[in-house]
Amino acid sequence: MRFNFHIQKRLSSNSRVFDLDVRLNTDSQRIVILGESGSGKSLTLKAIAGLITPDAGHIELGNQTLFNKTKRINQAPQQRHLAYLFQDYALFPHLNVRQNIAFGLVRGWFNPQGKNKDAKVEYWLDAFQLQAVAHQLPHELSGGQKQRTALARALISQPAALLLDEPFAALDPALRIVMRKELDALQRSLKVPMILITHDPDDAEVFGEQVMSMHDGRLYEDPQCENEALVMADVA
Numbered sequence: 217m218r219f220n221f222h223i224q225k226r227l228s229s230n231s232r233v234f235d236l237d238v239r240l241n242t243d244s245q246r247i248v249i250l251g252e253s254g255s256g257k258s259l260t261l262k263a264i265a266g267l268i269t270p271d272a273g274h275i276e277l278g279n280q281t282l283f284n285k286t287k288r289i290n291q292a293p294q295q296r297h298l299a300y301l302f303q304d305y306a307l308f309p310h311l312n313v314r315q316n317i318a319f320g321l322v323r324g325w326f327n328p329q330g331k332n333k334d335a336k337v338e339y340w341l342d343a344f345q346l347q348a349v350a351h352q353l354p355h356e357l358s359g360g361q362k363q364r365t366a367l368a369r370a371l372i373s374q375p376a377a378l379l380l381d382e383p384f385a386a387l388d389p390a391l392r393i394v395m396r397k398e399l400d401a402l403q404r405s406l407k408v409p410m411i412l413i414t415h416d417p418d419d420a421e422v423f424g425e426q427v428m429s430m431h432d433g434r435l436y437e438d439p440q441c442e443n444e445a446l447v448m449a450d451v452a
């Protein structure tokens with residue numbers, strides 16, 4: 217699955233202007249974007265997910281056009297079939313683990329209940345060893361359990377790609393190592409393409425088939441990265 221995008225977006229607040237101008241065209245299935253705070257990583261993921269609209273450019277995933285300014289294409293977030301895992305996991309506080317995971321199957325306001333849905337939820341509860349805590353609320357979970365619940369909720373809808381915003385930042389160092397391994401194994405077995413943004417070089421080491429670095433709204437090829445798959449797009 218090819219990621220091909222050129223995203224341009226200007227954000228202004230008071231006298232400060234931030235210009236995002238990122239482009240990438242790659243067949244790589246594990247992309248890590250490494251950058252300091254405020255460099256534009258989250259904005260990039262949000263634009264891919266459809267949560268912010270670029271001023272110009274295009275976003276293509278495989279042969280699907282998610283956004284194209286000149287062709288006036290702008291798919292709604294739910295049409296894009298992407299899973300976006302937020303930094304703080306964004307679990308619903310009033311829903312237990314089972315209900316949070318089931319929410320991943322919800323399409324808009326319409327929530328069809330069916331046998332199939334229950335079987336899928338049970339599958340992910342088993343796969344992530346969450347059966348024992350299935351009835352617990354997010355505030356009653358450990359950091360790792362929260363992360364697994366959020367991942368299960370993201371994966372249950374069989375997304376075309378996984379967008380991960382600092383997925384290990386909230387975990388203590390020991391759990392971070394365990395969860396990195398889990399996500400690594402999971403991504404390899406499901407073969408779901410992913411973009412992971414982080415400021416932690418260890419994430420890049422584990423996941424970075426393709427490591428990019430981000431500075432001041434621009435994306436650069438990491439000089440240490442020897443992967444040949446990346447082709448920087450020359451034209452929009």
Ligand SMILES: Nc1ncnc2c1ncn2[C@@H]1O[C@H](COP(=O)(O)OP(=O)(O)OP(=O)(O)O)[C@@H](O)[C@H]1O
Nearest residue numbers: 227228229234251252253254255256257258259260
């Ligand atoms: N709605 C907005 N209006 C104006 N500026 C914004 C807005 N949202 C983000 N910015 C600015 O855009 C820049 C990039 O923000 P972004 O959230 O993408 O950073 P980041 O690289 O993800 O940082 P972090 O690692 O701290 O999450 C920041 O300087 C931020 O202040």
